[in-house]
Amino acid sequence: AVEQPVIVERQGRVVIVTLNRPAARNALNTEIMLALADDLAVLDRDPGVGCFVVRGSKKAFAAGADIKEMADKTFAEMYSEDFFAAWERFAALRTPKIAAVSGYALGGGCELAMMCDMIFAADTAMFGQPEIKLGVIPGMGGTQRLTKLVGKAKAMDLILTGRMMDAAEAERAGLVSRVIAADRLMEETLAAAATIATYGKAAVMAAREAVDRALETGLRDGIAFERRLFHALFATADQKEGMAAFIEKRTPTFTGK
Numbered sequence: 001a002v003e004q005p006v007i008v009e010r011q012g013r014v015v016i017v018t019l020n021r022p023a024a025r026n027a028l029n030t031e032i033m034l035a036l037a038d039d040l041a042v043l044d045r046d047p048g049v050g051c052f053v054v055r056g057s058k059k060a061f062a063a064g065a066d067i068k069e070m071a072d073k074t075f076a077e078m079y080s081e082d083f084f085a086a087w088e089r090f091a092a093l094r095t096p097k098i099a100a101v102s103g104y105a106l107g108g109g110c111e112l113a114m115m116c117d118m119i120f121a122a123d124t125a126m127f128g129q130p131e132i133k134l135g136v137i138p139g140m141g142g143t144q145r146l147t148k149l150v151g152k153a154k155a156m157d158l159i160l161t162g163r164m165m166d167a168a169e170a171e172r173a174g175l176v177s178r179v180i181a182a183d184r185l186m187e188e189t190l191a192a193a194a195t196i197a198t199y200g201k202a203a204v205m206a207a208r209e210a211v212d213r214a215l216e217t218g219l220r221d222g223i224a225f226e227r228r229l230f231h232a233l234f235a236t237a238d239q240k241e242g243m244a245a246f247i248e249k250r251t252p253t254f255t256g257k
């Protein structure tokens, strides 16, 4: 049997997405890109799916874009294919996605993690944007997302020197949400994902959309955007259920309606 480069499993309302090219340190080729962009789009629209968890192997979350696939391409090919453009479809998924990073998250691997809503890092995680060593620059959003997430000082340091940073430094820099002992990474990540997946999906989607908007807009516009989404959630049954359950001192049951 041919090994699938991406394994997708459902665990209740959580979908676990495992990059499965361990021998290539999960180098991200076109096949993986399209699996993450297109196959997950179907699950994204499924009301039964409340959260994605994206993981690699113990040793490597992903060691970057597939250098062997890219090496011989010409400018004309890169430009006309709009190489890497499909990654934006993965980034645009509206269901929350948590990157569970163990081992190397380099280049496109670090950029893939940053396309997720949160990064939970094993204490073994190593992050970096080493593209400069290959004669190029980050090409899956790294110069933009890393700078927004950790600021210019750290982004320049990593992108210009190509060095790696460990999980502790990544947490100090604000890149990762939590650092977790490697052997507990999946347990804790899946627990967080399961919690998120119990909430009303519209509220969850609105929450992540509003937080993301903060990276793109000024405070006044961002607050107006948030307020409109907040108002809109009063059109959902989940808002009525959530508030009624609080008042009646019971656990709410959200239906995504």
Ligand code: HXC
Binding pocket: 023, 024, 025, 027, 028, 060, 063, 064, 065, 066, 067, 068, 104, 106, 107, 108, 109, 130, 131, 134, 136, 137, 138, 139, 140
């Ligand atoms: C293709 C890769 C790869 C990659 C590793 N491999 N990373 N193949 N693309 N990004 C392959 C190796 O060629 C090797 O294949 C096998 O995986 C195992 O790799 P090793 O180096 O032997 O493993 P290890 O010693 O454990 O070192 C792991 C590593 C190292 C530190 C992650 O592999 C590494 O530095 N990889 C490259 C990291 C990098 O430069 N990433 C940025 C890519 S560019 P064989 O066949 O020999 O077993 C990018 C965006 C580009 O992401 C954007 C601009 C266009």
